[in-house]
Amino acid sequence: MKIVVLGAGVVGVTAAYYLQKDGHEVTVVDRQDGAGLETSFANGGQISPSQAYPWAAPEVPFLMLKWLGRNDAPLLYRMRLDPRLWIWSLRFLANCTPGNFMANTVKNLRMSLYSRSLLPEIRLQTGIEYDFLEKGILQIYRNQKELDKAAKFNDALHKLGCDHQVLDADGVRALEPAYDSSPDKIIGGIYTEADESGDAFKFSQELAKYTTGQGVEFRYGEIIKSLNKAGAKIASVTTDKGTIEADTFIMSMGSYSPLFLRPLGINAPIQPVKGYSITVPTAGHNGAPTVSLTDNDHKLVFSRVGERMRVAGTAEFNGYDTEMNDGRVTSLRDLAQKLFPNAGDYEQTENWTGLRPMTPDGVPIIGSTPYENLFMNTGHGTLGWTMCASSGQLTADLVAGRTPSVDISDVGLERF
Numbered sequence: 001m002k003i004v005v006l007g008a009g010v011v012g013v014t015a016a017y018y019l020q021k022d023g024h025e026v027t028v029v030d031r032q033d034g035a036g037l038e039t040s041f042a043n044g045g046q047i048s049p050s051q052a053y054p055w056a057a058p059e060v061p062f063l064m065l066k067w068l069g070r071n072d073a074p075l076l077y078r079m080r081l082d083p084r085l086w087i088w089s090l091r092f093l094a095n096c097t098p099g100n101f102m103a104n105t106v107k108n109l110r111m112s113l114y115s116r117s118l119l120p121e122i123r124l125q126t127g128i129e130y131d132f133l134e135k136g137i138l139q140i141y142r143n144q145k146e147l148d149k150a151a152k153f154n155d156a157l158h159k160l161g162c163d164h165q166v167l168d169a170d171g172v173r174a175l176e177p178a179y180d181s182s183p184d185k186i187i188g189g190i191y192t193e194a195d196e197s198g199d200a201f202k203f204s205q206e207l208a209k210y211t212t213g214q215g216v217e218f219r220y221g222e223i224i225k226s227l228n229k230a231g232a233k234i235a236s237v238t239t240d241k242g243t244i245e246a247d248t249f250i251m252s253m254g255s256y257s258p259l260f261l262r263p264l265g266i267n268a269p270i271q272p273v274k275g276y277s278i279t280v281p282t283a284g285h286n287g288a289p290t291v292s293l294t295d296n297d298h299k300l301v302f303s304r305v306g307e308r309m310r311v312a313g314t315a316e317f318n319g320y321d322t323e324m325n326d327g328r329v330t331s332l333r334d335l336a337q338k339l340f341p342n343a344g345d346y347e348q349t350e351n352w353t354g355l356r357p358m359t360p361d362g363v364p365i366i367g368s369t370p371y372e373n374l375f376m377n378t379g380h381g382t383l384g385w386t387m388c389a390s391s392g393q394l395t396a397d398l399v400a401g402r403t404p405s406v407d408i409s410d411v412g413l414e415r416f
């Protein structure tokens with residue numbers, strides 16, 4: 001079957017890998033000059049089933065009110081005259097109930113655990129290198145009440161298959177010696193040993209290279225203009241370079257997906273949510289963590305990617321604006337330097353911003369569409385790197401008409 005994957009982010013490239021393995025003739029189209037150059041470029045690097053919970057959580061409406069008007073807040077919500085944003089926001093708030101939060105966590109955890117289990121197989125089959133570390137993810141706490149609360153929540157995740165250990169401050173320092181030279185007053189942490197970290201950009205590039213060797217065609221530097229329907233099917237995609245016909249199409253254009261689905265009468269509630277990262281060179285320094293860290297107080301993650309430390313976080317609802325806000329990256333850098341002063345050369349940081357493709361319930365959209373040959377593999381929000389392997393495998397299962405290894409009946413478009 002001839003299949004066109006729309007978008008060469010980490011999600012599209014991984015889907016192409018699985019589709020090619022099934023024997024399809026696969027073409028991937030992307031406007032960039034290579035794979036993984038937009039939101040998959042410099043993310044937090046975490047493969048984190050332990051944090052598969054959505055942003056729409058019971059405490060979030062309160063936090064949003066608390067942060068309102070604060071320019072350095074972890075979440076900035078810029079009100080716009082955009083009814084789609086308002087409807088999305090109401091849906092987001094409706095998902096903040098304890099019941100919906102847990103139901104959405106269960107969906108994400110199922111997909112994330114499956115994804116994490118597939119990664120070693122990809123590494124084995126392809127031999128790709130992407131600075132991955134199998135050193136787990138540590139969530140750190142500075143307040144006993146918060147740690148106890150998190151431990152209780154993690155017990156619930158444990159029952160769903162995500163293991164963890166609760167550590168005291170000594171346990172954290174024994175696990176991550178970077179805390180020996182840090183002035184940070186941590187009191188403990190929650191450690192998930194089986195979680196991983198790695199460079200999603202390198203993974204995308206290397207997997208694209210590998211699949212090219214297997215016969216996948218990557219059409220880079222080609223701007224998708226529209227999808228063209230013919231009755232109940234999609235007949236072709238029009239780009240700035242011409243028209244590409246295929247039997248099947250996979251939508252993996254991240255935050256831009258809804259713009260191309262809307263003319264087809266498909267409503268995919270995905271909002272771009274801007275985040276930032278800094279990447280600090282660590283060569284010649286010995287104070288950077290090697291275990292990937294999540295700092296819930298500051299809403300930041302730290303991952304070691306080769307001889308670099310990635311620090312990522314913050315959320316801005318500001319449409320498709322991708323401008324670098326210098327204040328945001330300066331705050332990231334100052335905070336990282338305060339917590340890990342010996343981590344690296346903070347004068348040489350690389351700054352980055354990207355748009356998370358967020359659904360209101362924080363669960364990606366994987367499944368069929370009203371068009372029999374168009375499939376959704378998008379809307380991965382904060383977890384696209386974590387879930388790229390399962391999403392790719394599940395997309396290939398859908399196309400093949402195979403029964404998937406995990407239930408996907410509740411992650412499709414129908415839920416909206």
Ligand SMILES: Cc1cc2nc3c(=O)[nH]c(=O)nc-3n(C[C@H](O)[C@H](O)[C@H](O)COP(=O)(O)OP(=O)(O)OC[C@H]3O[C@@H](n4cnc5c(N)ncnc54)[C@H](O)[C@@H]3O)c2cc1C
Pocket residue numbers: 006007008009010011012029030031032035036037038039040041042043044045046047048222223224225252253254255256274275276277301312313314353354355356357378379380381382383384385386387
């Ligand atoms: C600050 C930050 C930290 C993050 N940290 C983590 C983390 O630690 N772990 C995790 O799992 N996830 C993390 N994420 C989320 C993760 O990065 C995303 O979910 C993931 O990159 C989405 O991948 P994607 O392939 O769907 O989208 P993208 O990577 O954006 O790919 C979409 C592709 O579509 C292409 N495209 C769009 N429009 C067109 C067009 N008209 N024509 C042609 N091509 C087009 C783009 O060029 C792009 O390559 C983070 C995100 C941010 C912003």
